[in-house]
Amino acid sequence: MRHLLPIDRIISEFDTGLRTLLAKPHSQRVHPDAGVAEAELSDAEKKHACALMRVNHTGEVCAQALYSGQALTAQDAATSKTMQQAAREETEHLAWCETRIHQLGGHTSVLNPLFYAGSFAIGAVAGALGDKWSLGFLEETEKQVGAHLASHLDQLPEVDEKSRKIIKQMQTDEAKHANDARQLGAANLPSPVKFCMKQMSKLMTASTYHF
Numbered sequence: 001m002r003h004l005l006p007i008d009r010i011i012s013e014f015d016t017g018l019r020t021l022l023a024k025p026h027s028q029r030v031h032p033d034a035g036v037a038e039a040e041l042s043d044a045e046k047k048h049a050c051a052l053m054r055v056n057h058t059g060e061v062c063a064q065a066l067y068s069g070q071a072l073t074a075q076d077a078a079t080s081k082t083m084q085q086a087a088r089e090e091t092e093h094l095a096w097c098e099t100r101i102h103q104l105g106g107h108t109s110v111l112n113p114l115f116y117a118g119s120f121a122i123g124a125v126a127g128a129l130g131d132k133w134s135l136g137f138l139e140e141t142e143k144q145v146g147a148h149l150a151s152h153l154d155q156l157p158e159v160d161e162k163s164r165k166i167i168k169q170m171q172t173d174e175a176k177h178a179n180d181a182r183q184l185g186a187a188n189l190p191s192p193v194k195f196c197m198k199q200m201s202k203l204m205t206a207s208t209y210h211f
């Protein structure tokens with residue numbers, strides 16, 4: 001693989017950012033809920049399911065921004081490539097969540113540009129610290145997203161099988177991402193860093209549920 005010059009990388013990651021925020025994401029895989037019939041949901045259930053899917057959508061925006069930032073500053077070409085691949089796979093999650101949000105009659109979060117910028121900066125710093133820390137950051141992010149998705153399965157209306165299918169497939173994918181990072185030599189992050197990441201995630205969840 002050709003080694004990208006820094007300016008190429010910056011342009012490439014800037015392009016990823018614009019596409020994440022502005023373009024309609026596409027999924028190469030068939031959407032997990034394709035062929036599942038829409039359930040009868042009350043207005044309150046619809047609103048709640050939509051808000052949860054909006055939180056998940058912003059989580060995917062953050063994941064893409066993190067990996068994009070990490071790809072920008074990763075020292076090792078193989079790590080940079082892994083980060084770019086992970087970011088591309090998150091695009092499918094974005095597409096699934098966005099479609100579901102619209103089916104439920106809602107909108108994606110207006111706060112997405114803010115969370116994209118913050119997550120990109122965090123990713124760039126993690127990447128600059130070195131690949132084992134960057135991979136550790138990726139693994140911890142994926143683990144926290146997995147736990148978060150599990151809590152959403154508990155909260156979603158029981159009959160909303162379409163949203164459930166999407167979340168279950170995302171759980172499987174995120175577990176694979178975490179495993180890939182571990183295989184590549186991820187370091188175990190210090191507890192205070194994990195704690196800060198959880199607090200950030202709580203802030204994101206609380207705000208994007210409503211906005």
Ligand SMILES: [Fe+2]
Pocket residue numbers: 060063089090093170174
């Ligand atoms: Fe994802």
Ligand SMILES: [Fe+2]
Pocket residue numbers: 063086090142173174177
């Ligand atoms: Fe992931």
